[in-house]
Amino acid sequence: MRSVCTLICVFLCGCIYHLAVQGREMSKGFALIADLYTGGVAGSTGGVLCGGAAMLLRWLCGKTLAFVICVFFAVMTLLGAMNITIPSIIRAIANRPKDDYVEEADEDYIDPATAVVNNIANKQIARRRQRREQQAVKNAPEETPPETPKQLPPEKQPRSTPKQEKTNASPSQDDVKQVPGKGAAFMERIDGDISAPLSGTSEYVKDETPPIPEPLPARPAAAKPVRVEGEDMGEKLPSKMPEFVPNAPIPPAPKLDEGKVKPAQEAKSGKVTAKEAARSARQVAAEIDQAQAVQQPDYCFPPLDLLKRPVRAGTDGTEEMRENSRRLNETLASFNIDAHIINVTRGPSVTRYEVELDKGVRLNKVTGCADDIALSLGASGVRIAAVPGKISVVGIEVPNRAVTTVSLREVIDSNEFAKAKSKTSVALGKSIDGSCIVGNIAKMPHLLIAGTTGSGKSVCMNSIIISLLYKAGPDDVKLIMVDPKMVELGIYNGIPHLLIPVVTDPKKAAGSLQWAVTEMLRRYRMMSDMGVRDLESYNSIVLSEEDGQKLPQVVIIIDELADLMMVAAKEVEDSICRIAQMGRAAGMHLIIATQRPSANVITGLMKANIPSRIAFSVASAMESRIILDTMGAEKLVGKGDMLYAPIGCGKPLRVQGCFVTDTEVEAVAGYVKDNYTADYSQQVLDEIEKKAQQTGKKPASVSDPDPTDEELEGDEMLPAAVDVILETGQASVSMLQRRLKLGYARAARIVDEMEEKGIVGPFQGSKPRAILITKEQWASMKGGQTEQMGFDDLDSVPDELM
Numbered sequence: 163m164r165s166v167c168t169l170i171c172v173f174l175c176g177c178i179y180h181l182a183v184q185g186r187e188m189s190k191g192f193a194l195i196a197d198l199y200t201g202g203v204a205g206s207t208g209g210v211l212c213g214g215a216a217m218l219l220r221w222l223c224g225k226t227l228a229f230v231i232c233v234f235f236a237v238m239t240l241l242g243a244m245n246i247t248i249p250s251i252i253r254a255i256a257n258r259p260k261d262d263y264v265e266e267a268d269e270d271y272i273d274p275a276t277a278v279v280n281n282i283a284n285k286q287i288a289r290r291r292q293r294r295e296q297q298a299v300k301n302a303p304e305e306t307p308p309e310t311p312k313q314l315p316p317e318k319q320p321r322s323t324p325k326q327e328k329t330n331a332s333p334s335q336d337d338v339k340q341v342p343g344k345g346a347a348f349m350e351r352i353d354g355d356i357s358a359p360l361s362g363t364s365e366y367v368k369d370e371t372p373p374i375p376e377p378l379p380a381r382p383a384a385a386k387p388v389r390v391e392g393e394d395m396g397e398k399l400p401s402k403m404p405e406f407v408p409n410a411p412i413p414p415a416p417k418l419d420e421g422k423v424k425p426a427q428e429a430k431s432g433k434v435t436a437k438e439a440a441r442s443a444r445q446v447a448a449e450i451d452q453a454q455a456v457q458q459p460d461y462c463f464p465p466l467d468l469l470k471r472p473v474r475a476g477t478d479g480t481e482e483m484r485e486n487s488r489r490l491n492e493t494l495a496s497f498n499i500d501a502h503i504i505n506v507t508r509g510p511s512v513t514r515y516e517v518e519l520d521k522g523v524r525l526n527k528v529t530g531c532a533d534d535i536a537l538s539l540g541a542s543g544v545r546i547a548a549v550p551g552k553i554s555v556v557g558i559e560v561p562n563r564a565v566t567t568v569s570l571r572e573v574i575d576s577n578e579f580a581k582a583k584s585k586t587s588v589a590l591g592k593s594i595d596g597s598c599i600v601g602n603i604a605k606m607p608h609l610l611i612a613g614t615t616g617s618g619k620s621v622c623m624n625s626i627i628i629s630l631l632y633k634a635g636p637d638d639v640k641l642i643m644v645d646p647k648m649v650e651l652g653i654y655n656g657i658p659h660l661l662i663p664v665v666t667d668p669k670k671a672a673g674s675l676q677w678a679v680t681e682m683l684r685r686y687r688m689m690s691d692m693g694v695r696d697l698e699s700y701n702s703i704v705l706s707e708e709d710g711q712k713l714p715q716v717v718i719i720i721d722e723l724a725d726l727m728m729v730a731a732k733e734v735e736d737s738i739c740r741i742a743q744m745g746r747a748a749g750m751h752l753i754i755a756t757q758r759p760s761a762n763v764i765t766g767l768m769k770a771n772i773p774s775r776i777a778f779s780v781a782s783a784m785e786s787r788i789i790l791d792t793m794g795a796e797k798l799v800g801k802g803d804m805l806y807a808p809i810g811c812g813k814p815l816r817v818q819g820c821f822v823t824d825t826e827v828e829a830v831a832g833y834v835k836d837n838y839t840a841d842y843s844q845q846v847l848d849e850i851e852k853k854a855q856q857t858g859k860k861p862a863s864v865s866d867p868d869p870t871d872e873e874l875e876g877d878e879m880l881p882a883a884v885d886v887i888l889e890t891g892q893a894s895v896s897m898l899q900r901r902l903k904l905g906y907a908r909a910a911r912i913v914d915e916m917e918e919k920g921i922v923g924p925f926q927g928s929k930p931r932a933i934l935i936t937k938e939q940w941a942s943m944k945g946g947q948t949e950q951m952g953f954d955d956l957d958s959v960p961d962e963l964m
Contacts, residue, residue, distance in 0.1 A: 167242035174236035176212025181220065181229050184213070461635035461658065462837040468829040469571035469822070479508050479562060486539055486560055490515055493538040497531050499523060504555070509594030510566040510818035511803045512545075512559045519554050528556055536560075545797040550813055559594070559816060561799045568802070570625050570820040573598045574632055585634035586715060586751070588626045590776075590806060591819040599806065599817050603717060603753070606774035606809055607746040612759040612789045613778025618802035618819050619755055620650050622776065623721060624827050625820040626753065627654065630717070631834055634659075642678065642718045644671040646725035653824075653831050658838040661716070661846050668729035671720070673850045675737035678718055678750055680849070682741060685713060685748040697749035715749040723756040724763045735765060742771030759785045773809040778802075778819075790814055879904065883912045884921055884940055893922040893931040 184207050189197045198214060201207030208216055219228040241247070483506050494501050500520035507514045519528070529546045535558065536544045545559040573579060573589035576598040586603035593599055603609065613619040630639055636658035645651035648666045655664050665671045685697070694700045697713060704710035718741070720726065726734045741750050752772065756763055759780060769788075777795035780786050786795035794814065795805055802819035877883075879902060886901050887893040893916070898909040913931070916922045921940075923932035935943070 164243050164245060167239045171236055171239035171243055173212060173215070174232050174239065176208040177216040177219070177232045178229065178236060180208025180213040180216040181225060181232065184208070184216075188217070461637070462834075463632060463635075464830045464833045466571055466575055468833060469574070469826050470569060472569035472572045473567065479513070479564075482563060483508060483513060486513070487515065489538050490517075490535065490558065493531070493535050494528075497527075497534070499528060499531070501528070501556075507594050508562070509596070509816070510562075510568050510592055511799060511801070512561050512594060512816065514549075514594050514816075515558045515560065516549055516552070517556050517558055519556060521554075525556065528558075542799065543797040545794055545816070547794065547813060565799070565801055565803075566818075567821045568592045568818050570628060570822040570826070573600070573820050574629065576600075579629075579633075582633070585638040586630065586717065587633050588629040589820055590622070590625070591802065591804070591817045593818075594816055599815070601774075601806075601808065603751050604715065604746075604749075606751070608742050608752040608772045609754070609774045609776065610764070610768075610772045610789065611753070611755040611776045611778075612764070612780065612785070613757065613795075613804070614780055615757055617778035617780075617798070617800050618804065619757065619778055620721070621802065621821060622778075622804070622819050623650070623719065623753070623755055624822050627651075627719070628822060628827065628830055630659065631657070631830060636714070636838070637712070638714055640714045640716050642674055642716065644674065644718070644720045644726070646671065646722050650721050651719070653827055656835045656840045657831060658834065658840050660840060660842065662842055662850065665850075668726050670850060671726055672730040672733045672737070673852070675718070675734060675741070677846060677850050678716065678745075679737050679740050681716070682745055682748045682750045685750075686744070688713075689748070696747045713749065715751065717751045717753060720752070720754045723754050724758045727763050735768065739767050739771055742768070759788045761788060764788055775807045775814075777805045777807075777814070877908070877912050877915060879908070880912055880915060881944065883909075884916065887916075887922070887933060888935075888937050888940060891933065893933055 183205075184201070186206075188194055188207075195210055195214075198207050198210045202209030202213065207213045216228065216232070219231065222228075223231065241251075487503050487506060491503060494517070500523050501517045503515050504518045505516040507516070517528070519525070525548065532544055532546050535546075536542070539560055541560050543561075547557055547559075549555045549557045568591050570589060573591065578598045578600045579587065579589055582600050582602065584602045584604050588601050588603060590599045590601050601609075611619055611622060627641070627643075630641070639659060640661045641654075641657075641659045642661050643651045643654060643664045645664050645666055646668055651664050652666075654660065662674070665674055685700075689695065689697070689700050692700055692703055694703065697715065701712035704712050723734075738752065738754070741752055745751060754768075754772065769791075775789055777786060777789040777798075779798040779800040780789070780795045783793045783796050786793050789795060790805060790807055792814070798804065802821060804817050804819050805814035806817045807814040882902060883898055886898065890897065890901075893913065895906065895909045895913055898904060898912060899906060902909070904912075913922065917924060917931075921933070921935055923934055925931065
């Protein structure tokens with residue numbers, strides 16, 4: 163706006179110049195343009211533009227009025243270029259400084275605004291003084307407040323503080339008798355002013371501020387201890403104030419009982435210093451906390467300019483849709499399927515042909531011809547599914563020859579994303595009909611993403627993370643990222659949303675999941691104490707209290723689950739299942755991605771507790787069933803083409819995922835890092851390190867938990883196994899498997915346990931193990947008569963077994 167005003171002002175100045183200097187006759191017609199140009203170069207006219215506008219305005223209004231109009235608007239545009247408005251000029255004139263000279267007749271007149279401001283200021287000063295005096299009386303109850311000395315002549319007036327110079331009341335006779343107490347109180351009052359210089363700055367105000375008189379009852383109360391102290395010392399106070407003599411020698415101080423007075427003064431001064439030190443420490447701590455709170459800037463959401471604008475495809479698919487419709491009708495007719503196309507919808511990656519089936523036509527008759535339809539249309543594959551919300555209508559989704567990229571910016575900039583109230587809203591992509599798909603992690607509440615390499619899985623993860631950076635601040639959402647591949651999520655190290663740096667060690671990742679379980683249980687205990695059922699209710703109660711701090715939602719993002727399952731399958735599966743079962747109310751959410759959707763990676767227990775799924779292109783229909791519990795993902799075309807099945811959705815929705823480049827990810831992450839400092843939780847890091855040390859297969863250490871009593875007692879089938887070997891006279895694993903119907907692993911463990919207890923001998927290759935006890939010894943061992951078999955017991959072993 164200022165630039166526009168500047169250009170207009172220059173243009174009007176040219177018009178004014180033309181009106182002022184042009185006096186000769188100008189040519190007519192097109193020769194006028196050449197004449198104005200020549201005169202503009204010579205300086206005798208305003209040029210073609212300014213001169214032409216000035217001549218037109220002079221022809222309409224006359225020279226004088228045209229000159230006035232040009233000057234007026236030139237001044238207005240000049241003020242606009244300097245960012246000066248008419249109201250600001252009026253306020254500046256009204257608030258201009260005025261001369262302090264006031265006529266004698268108006269000496270008693272006080273401006274109402276000045277009177278109000280002065281009255282408020284005086285009240286504030288009075289309150290500060292009163293608080294300071296109350297604090298002084300509370301901290302030093304034995305001090306005598308300084309009395310107001312009599313105004314002495316200039317040559318006899320003692321040196322006093324600014325507080326004493328203001329007082330004008332004359333001291334009474336009783337007050338004069340307390341001169342030694344006054345001197346001590348006066349010096350301590352000076353020390354107090356020196357130790358707290360800031361608190362006394364309000365004393366040095368203008369003389370027009372009315373002084374606040376000290377309360378009269380406080381004087382005798384504060385002076386009483388001083389008189390009693392003097393009487394106890396047995397000294398008479400002077401009845402008259404001695405005259406002040408300049409340069410007179412200072413008389414020696416009266417000898418006091420040092421054993422009584424000095425310890426009291428030292429204790430008193432030490433006590434006051436401790437209080438002041440503690441008070442100052444609290445004030446400094448509060449100021450530091452306040453300064454830190456002020457210095458920590460608010461989260462600055464990244465601008466949309468960091469994301470690239472969508473590039474519209476230049477190809478028109480009308481001819482392609484017309485040709486495919488003709489071929490599709492011919493194919494259906496060739497298979498004697500009574501159906502006809504009623505609608506065609508072109509999406510970013512596929513086109514859906516809606517086919518209405520006649521009565522009596524079964525759906526599986528159409529789905530059985532999927533490969534033949536794809537062959538007739540020249541497509542790699544088609545997906546046939548019922549259209550939700552329409553009766554007897556089947557959608558045949560055919561891949562487009564040219565895929566239109568869906569930019570992340572156009573989804574984040576859409577009304578759907580702007581209207582989403584949840585802080586965990588994420589941009590996923592666009593459906594076939596062109597509507598933006600926005601997911602809510604809090605309602606999912608957990609998400610499983612699967613797809614082959616290059617299908618768009620990592621791009622989808624980046625879109626989810628970038629959406630969270632655009633939607634929520636670090637106080638609302640915290641992230642834990644696990645990246646075993648070490649190259650996908652490392653760019654996000656340093657953003658304020660991270661609780662800990664991006665985890666790349668699989669064992670440490672298992673420890674992070676175990677910490678999340680501990681944090682979830684801690685949140686449940688806090689919500690139980692508050693009597694609430696979810697995190698939102700808990701935060702609303704905490705924020706209503708003073709100094710309340712809300713709990714953020716925690717989103718745990720795992721980029722590759724298969725690597726974690728290979729290292730610590732049991733710990734990872736148990737932690738994921740517990741978080742998936744109980745994490746929703748505590749604000750703990752999982753986003754798990756894997757490129758190997760096999761049954762040993764995505765177990766049935768995980769699938770049962772993670773309701774929302776996203777399936778990209780997979781290799782087989784079996785993998786599609788593992789992810790979605792239905793076929794269809796094997797027919798996807800890749801490049802972000804996915805099936806989105808949120809919780810509560812009957813059929814998966816075909817969506818073209820958002821595309822975000824590595825450059826855009828770096829730009830957004832860099833902007834967030836530059837404008838906000840990451841604050842990792844050291845407590846969380848320590849707990850994760852501790853749990854990571856206990857993860858996986860490792861030898862026992864001091865930090866490991868002690869074995870339980872059941873582990874020490876051994877297998878419960880051990881007595882039955884001993885009875886069997888004593889009955890048969892054969893100690894072999896295969897015999898225990900047959901007789902006790904045990905598995906090989908358990909039977910082998912029982913035999914090893916017998917060897918440890920000295921019941922059977924060691925392994926001897928092809929020879930059978932030796933049985934080292936008899937039935938009588940075993941009966942006594944079971945009865946508790948013999949706790950441990952010694953070497954003497956070997957004498958009773960039969961010779962044929964030795």
